[in-house]
Amino acid sequence: MTTQQYKPRKKIRGASIKRQDTERPVFNESGIEIRKTYTAEDLEASGGVDMVGLPGEYPFTRGIHKEMYRKRPWTMRQYTGFGNPEDTNKRFRFLIENGQTGLNVAFDLPSQIGIDSDDDMAIGEIGRVGMAVDSLHDFEVAFDEIDLEKITVSLTINGSAAIMIAMYLAMAEKRGYDISKLRGTAQNDILKEFIGRGTWIFPVEPSIKLVADTIEYCAHNAPKYSPVSVCGYHIRESGADPAQEMAYGFVIAKAYTDLVLARGLDVDEFASRLSFNFNIYGNIFEQVAKFRAGRGLWAKIIKEEYGATNPRSMVLRMIAGGGGSGLTKEQPEVNIVRGAYYALISALSGAQTMALCCFDEAYTIPSEDSQRLSLRTMQVLIEEMGMCDTVDPLAGSYYVETLTNQMRDRMEEVMREVDEQGGIVKMVAEGSIQSKVSAQAYELLRDIESGEFPKVGINCYEMDEEEPEVEYHPYAEDDARKQIRRLQTLRAERDNAAVESTLAKLVDDARQGVNVMPAIMAAVKAYATVGEMTDALVSVYGRYNEPVRF
């Protein structure tokens, strides 16, 4: 047990050279007071070393693998996608040629919210922030000539995830891969979409039912595939502090776990395929402690609360990357430096996969050059800096171990608060969690504007800047028209009777309340479109009515 008393959040977050008074208390973003020096006594008082253990062993605080990066460095997986599937395929291959080891697919907004490219609502949005997908055909083009055993693919997709997972599996099957051995990940974390990012389609209950459908379906048919990547990431981007980020991720992961258990699956049948996505910007030591604490806490939850017996069920597998909210529009080159520190944080934290926001992202979709620069940032760490030599290099530091204990306590406290307020599903449905994180985002911006929270280029070391030279990513109207033409050709040439009957079956299964994944797989293989399948589900589930709160 800890003797640390958590004080209410104070405005002084982090020491700064602007504050000469060394006696002023310093807090990290999660509200934990930071001492000037740490000793064995501090570590003992925070709970000691009981939760530390060894890498690859319960409680996995030090990492989920015994050998970690010495055996295999983290997977490099830059978030990529724009225009139509041909454009995206070309960029995928460029990144792979430059040493990238995984793919992370960005979809355009129509695809993300389940509408087709020829829908009126898609005007001006086709292929703009990701690649346009209307049917299985688009997946076939996007992954053409990419070895799906060597390069694992992560789909950043949520509202329409059940459909896109089916498309990925169907595409792989068509190319001769055995889907029972296929690896890959879908983000598919709809609860966080209601909190931040906003690509919801259906009301909360059917939305989480669909997540459970995908987990159940994959457990039986594609057991190596990770159907969900639970994201604290976007909740942090929306205003949560680092301890809340991880705690909210865990209550969400528990909500999905409970739904799947209620269907009669054993926790060890699927827990090892749950993965996570967390953010890496902020205080280096707070971040490293967050990840170490989170691994121990998740292992404890899965083992003690859910009774898992397979150690692989207990490990917190994660992508630790991004850091968009830490980057600035001001002095954008400084983001290159920030990105390198964020990569260091991710590596010191034992991430399985890393992606970095590019320095020009406050301006535009990253250019080839800026994406390659992010890749090189990671490659320098791997090849030159000794980051792969030994596992969990910060272990045993009085500071890091003490902070790890304190961050874990703080996360448990946040999880208790959510339980006391009726659970995460209720909080999301009523909009209270959304209001809470948005209030914190406002408070933080006020602190940045007043200079209380130092930010280089914004409230210190500012410069009079010319508009920087940025290679703006153009919006290709031609690509959008091409995508619409392709969709219209598809509708004319496919077996429309098969489409109708598979869609009717999908409506029927949705109405019966059974797992809709087999029906979605059948519709996908008949080349039904994303919009058609979504509409079929909407006819039963309805659409989400956003509780407009701020």
Add this chain to the structure above:
Amino acid sequence: MNSNTNRGRIRVLIAKPGLDGHDRGAKIVVRALIDAGFEVIYTGLRQPPEAVAQVAMEEDVDVIGLSSMAGSHVPYCKRLKELMVEKGLDDKLWMIGGVIPMPDQAALRDLGLDGIFPAGTRLEEIVEFINERVQ
């Protein structure tokens, strides 16, 4: 819709145009404008131009503010402009904030946007702009 209704104060509509769901910035601006004493109506996500024009008219707002993070603002504002003219809303103070690439800014000014506030703008700048322009 959410509004804090009180007659006599400057009324501001904040809308999220298009399909994008990144609303951190929009919500921050809503809070800042309320703190500055304005009446604020926030639409929530995914508002088509027709809805924004309709709400602006029904709520009799002085200011129409858009928060755009995903790049579709130029085609969106073209359509909204037509509707504003149609409904006699083109005398309203019209503002946009978010990720507004430099090449789009001229196009938006040509469409009649009075204020463009890219990410990084200080909140008080937005408040002052409204106070100066709306009498």
